Amino acid sequence: MDSESDSLLLDAMLGKLARYLRMCGHDAAYVLDDGVEADDDVLAMARDEDRTLVTRDAQLAGRAADAVLVETKDVEGQLRELRAAGLDLSLTEPARCSTCNGRLEETEGPTPEGVPDPDERRVWRCRSCGQHFWKGSHWDDVAETLAEL
Numbered sequence: 001m002d003s004e005s006d007s008l009l010l011d012a013m014l015g016k017l018a019r020y021l022r023m024c025g026h027d028a029a030y031v032l033d034d035g036v037e038a039d040d041d042v043l044a045m046a047r048d049e050d051r052t053l054v055t056r057d058a059q060l061a062g063r064a065a066d067a068v069l070v071e072t073k074d075v076e077g078q079l080r081e082l083r084a085a086g087l088d089l090s091l092t093e094p095a096r097c098s099t100c101n102g103r104l105e106e107t108e109g110p111t112p113e114g115v116p117d118p119d120e121r122r123v124w125r126c127r128s129c130g131q132h133f134w135k136g137s138h139w140d141d142v143a144e145t146l147a148e149l
């Protein structure tokens with residue numbers, strides 16, 4: 001993997017992995033978010049956006065200029081493989097939307113129902129899709145998963 005480039009493109013089978021990588025602050029685009037499925041289109045997207053392709057498809061990896069081939073099926077194994085490939089997997093301040101990969105910015109509120117009050121805990125909002133994020137129980141679960149890799 002080219003360590004200069006930290007932009008990733010996740011293949012169709014790796015949607016769950018994309019969410020973890022985004023929570024670790026990585027720019028992790030996911031092909032199905034863009035409706036891209038055919039191999040040639042996946043390769044073109046990686047090339048046009050200068051992204052490292054992450055895939056479980058050895059043939060596809062072989063055709064990409066820059067690719068990481070993951071071999072395990074479960075997300076924990078995939079995370080271990082990426083860490084071994086040199087990717088930093090620590091939870092940063094929330095920076096990327098786990099749903100759409102948009103950039104997050106801290107919000108002062110007001111926040112909608114079901115979202116904590118920014119006066120009580122820090123809340124971030126996605127600039128692209130508007131979803132709110134905070135370090136709640138899901139954040140703790142992910143932190144635990146990463147700690148146990």
Ligand SMILES: [Zn+2]
Pocket residue numbers: 097098099100101102126127128129130131
């Ligand atoms: Zn978003």
